Amino acid sequence: MVMTATVIPGNLARQLRRSERRKKAFAISLTLPLLVFLLAIFIVPIGALLVRAVENPEVASTLRHTVAALDHWDRTSAPPDEAYAALITDFSAITEQSEVGGLARRLNSEISGARSLVMSTYRALPFEKNLSAAQTRERMLALDPRWQELGYWQAIAKNGSRWTPDYLLTTVDLKRDVQGNITRVDADSAAFFKILLRTFEISAVVTLFCLLLGYPLAYWLSTLSPRQANILMILVLVPFWTSVLVRSAAWIVLLQTNGLVNRSLMELGFVGEPLPLLFNRLGVIIAMVHILLPFMILPLYSVMKSVPPTYLRAAVSLGSSPLGAFFRVYMPQTYPGMGAGGLLVFILSIGYYVTPALLGGADDQMLSYYIAQYTNVTVNWGMACALGAVLLSATLVLYALYRRLVKTELSLG
Known part of the structure; x- marks a missing residue:
């Protein structure tokens, strides 16, 4: 018994492929609304949640000049005079009250008292024109002596990057010290x-x-x-x-x-x-x-x-x-x-x-x-x-x- 292979004519093969493509396109069109709904309601919010868990934009976007001035600071000695001048420059560039409020809240979560310090300094602006870096430093210390405490400057330097593991570390009672090393939080603060x-x-x-x-x-x-x-x-x-x-x-x-x-x-x-x-x-x-x-x-x-x-x-x-x-x-x-x-x-x-x-x-x-x-x-x-x-x-x-x-x-x- 001789078996013969079935040969599909070229036009018929093309029609079959075109028909399959139409079926697939129709199936995709039926599921597309559901896919868009899942993307908008489920995937995008979860992605935003994961990004925001490691995002730290308040200091990096608001105090760009200050972060640059503190880039080579050892975080143990007094900050350079240029950091004081850069901080006033950054404060002067803030036009929205909500921006300085967000910055104050972020720094206050690192060190208590930062909110009142930032808000009082911002409200005292503008300073006198053409002040040198050293004069700006003296002017800020006269306004609020707390600016000479290292803790506030360390908080700014620590949060200078737009991305941070600090939030995720806090969820398991860990933290970064002033040098960036991961350590356990104090027993009184562990929760x-x-x-x-x-x-x-x-x-x-x-x-x-x-x-x-x-x-x-x-x-x-x-x-x-x-x-x-x-x-x-x-x-x-x-x-x-x-x-x-x-x-x-x-x-x-x-x-x-x-x-x-x-x-x-x-x-x-x-x-x-x-x-x-x-x-x-x-x-x-x-x-x-x-x-x-x-x-x-x-x-x-x-x-x-x-x-x-x-x-x-x-x-x-x-x-x-x-x-x-x-x-x-x-x-x-x-x-x-x-x-x-x-x-x-x-x-x-x-x-x-x-x-x-x-x-x-x-x-x-x-x-x-x-x-x-x-x-x-x-x-x-x-x-x-x-x-x-x-x-x-x-x-x-x-x-x-x-x-x-x-x-x-x-x-x-």
């Missing part, structure tokens, strides 16, 4: 590493309780008929229709000293006086578990529905006890759901802000609380973005570990 550990600790506890509560509930739902399971699943999803703020406020009413929980416990005789359930770690965990529990139930239920119930019956018929069959046959098949639910709950927990802020005390605030503080109160965008970058890095690391261990994509169902 962020402890806050980061607290954030992970609270998130881990919330994830554990969500797993302990969500696993039996998801298992029960998976054993029901589809109609019953769908009705009860609606009850699981009902909290999504209420904002986190409203649910957190409702827990304040329930957990307060004269709230429903304490009154019920006292009327049933379990306690003789109200328990401290509010403005502490316990209240934060209770509310966060309630809010995040659906994110554990959904992936667990999805995985459990895919496990045939005949596996358990087969294990029992082969001599295993019902409990042994559950833990040795059924539970290992639900590990992907446990991993997906645990990852979702943990990632959502480390970024929680509203619930700990409303129900927790001073020692129960998580990292997101301090991001909000730096954004809204102290207006230190660099520090806020650095803390955000830490949370983003933790999220990516956790997702990479999940992919490596479970070897499946993250899914809610």
Whole structure:
């Protein structure tokens, strides 16, 4: 039997290629709006956050002449007279009040008192004309003797570069000294590493309780008929229709000293006086578990529905006890759901802000609380973005570990 190859005429081949190109162009046109949306709403903000975490423009863009004059300064002796003259030149070139305000805030974050020093000097301008560098120095010292203190000049020299690792170092309680060497901050000033550990600790506890509560509930739902399971699943999803703020406020009413929980416990005789359930770690965990529990139930239920119930019956018929069959046959098949639910709950927990802020005390605030503080109160965008970058890095690391261990994509169902 002789096989003959099919020969496609040239015109037909070109038409097929043109048709394939049109199909690809049409598919790209359908996904283009989504790609643009993701780029504008997701990729660009994250890129801006990462850039701002290492960007330090206030001193470098405002005090260019001063930074150049301090370029060869050893940072231990008195600064040269030319630095004083360059500083007045840079101050005189500032036309917007917001620029000098940003400069003052940035230097004040390095050394206390820099804000008042910068603002008072700026308001005293202009100085007399044709002053020499030495005369400018004397004029500044007469205006405010603090200008002879090395700390203020060291802060200017240290932040002379537009890019800095200082914000990221601060998030793990490290800093650069006046010579640029990386050292640990003083024990009295160390805070962020402890806050980061607290954030992970609270998130881990919330994830554990969500797993302990969500696993039996998801298992029960998976054993029901589809109609019953769908009705009860609606009850699981009902909290999504209420904002986190409203649910957190409702827990304040329930957990307060004269709230429903304490009154019920006292009327049933379990306690003789109200328990401290509010403005502490316990209240934060209770509310966060309630809010995040659906994110554990959904992936667990999805995985459990895919496990045939005949596996358990087969294990029992082969001599295993019902409990042994559950833990040795059924539970290992639900590990992907446990991993997906645990990852979702943990990632959502480390970024929680509203619930700990409303129900927790001073020692129960998580990292997101301090991001909000730096954004809204102290207006230190660099520090806020650095803390955000830490949370983003933790999220990516956790997702990479999940992919490596479970070897499946993250899914809610």
